[in-house]
Amino acid sequence: MKNKPDTGEADHLPQAVRNELISLAISAKEKSYSPYSKLRVGAAVLTASGKIYSGTNIENASYGATVCAERVAIFKAISEGHREDIVGLAVVSDQAQPIPPCGMCRQVLSELPEDVRVIMAGNNGEFIEERMSKLLPYKFYL
Ligand code: THU
Numbered sequence: 742m743k744n745k746p747d748t749g750e751a752d753h754l755p756q757a758v759r760n761e762l763i764s765l766a767i768s769a770k771e772k773s774y775s776p777y778s779k780l781r782v783g784a785a786v787l788t789a790s791g792k793i794y795s796g797t798n799i800e801n802a803s804y805g806a807t808v809c810a811e812r813v814a815i816f817k818a819i820s821e822g823h824r825e826d827i828v829g830l831a832v833v834s835d836q837a838q839p840i841p842p843c844g845m846c847r848q849v850l851s852e853l854p855e856d857v858r859v860i861m862a863g864n865n866g867e868f869i870e871e872r873m874s875k876l877l878p879y880k881f882y883l
Contacts, residue, residue, distance in 0.1 A: 753870050754787075754829050754858050762787055762831035763862045769795035769810065770833060776800060780834055782810035786818045787829040794818040811846040815853070827853045831860040838863040842876065851880035 753759070762785045770783030775798055782798040796813030811832055818827060830850065834840040839861035842850060850857065855874040862868040 754860070758787065758829070759831070759860055759868070759870070762793065762829060762860060763833060763868070765793050765795045766810075766831045766833045766862070767864075769797045769814070770835070771797075773797040773810070774799045777802070777804065777807075780836075782832065782834045782840065784810040784814040784830060784832045786814045786823075786827055787831075788818065788823045789826040789828050792818075792821075792823070794821065794823075809843060809846050811842050812849050815846075815849055824852070825854060827857055829858040829860065831862060833862045833864065836863060837865040837867075839867055839869045841869075847873075847877040848881060851877050851882075 765785040766783040769785060770781045773781035775781055777800045785793050785795040787793055794814050794817040796810050796817055798810045799813060800807045811830060832840055832842060841861050850873050853873060857873040858870055859873055859876055860868055860870045
């Protein structure tokens with residue numbers, strides 16, 4: 742992959758990078774428009790050069806028009822010219838436990854580099870970090 746981040750050959754993003762991504766995802770969550778589910782979700786996408794795009798879930802009275810936080814953040818990054826250089830995504834919610842991206846978001850994530858690190862964080866300090874390819878092993882593709 743081009744512009745591969747220096748992950749120190751480790752299987753995880755550096756702790757400081759992870760904490761920064763999680764904290765920006767938490768800030769994004771404050772902007773959530775979720776009057777129907779009342780579940781606030783925040784996400785933050787990291788590029789190789791260190792740019793971060795955040796997003797939150799935006800619900801709609803026509804429920805199917807709702808967009809998840811992860812997709813808002815990813816679409817913001819892609820629409821600003823990023824995709825191949827995306828290296829990580831963090832997602833948080835109001836729940837104590839880490840929140841895993843929904844199936845539709847995984848399909849969207851699957852168009853990013855396959856070793857993108859997905860950090861799922863709870864607000865109890867617990868987190869899970871996985872490579873995208875592990876979250877959706879048999880992705881749909883054309
Ligand atoms: N939601 C997300 O933002 N990301 C996910 O991965 C799962 C679900 C949002 C969508 C909806 O606003 C609320 O959580 C309940 O499903």
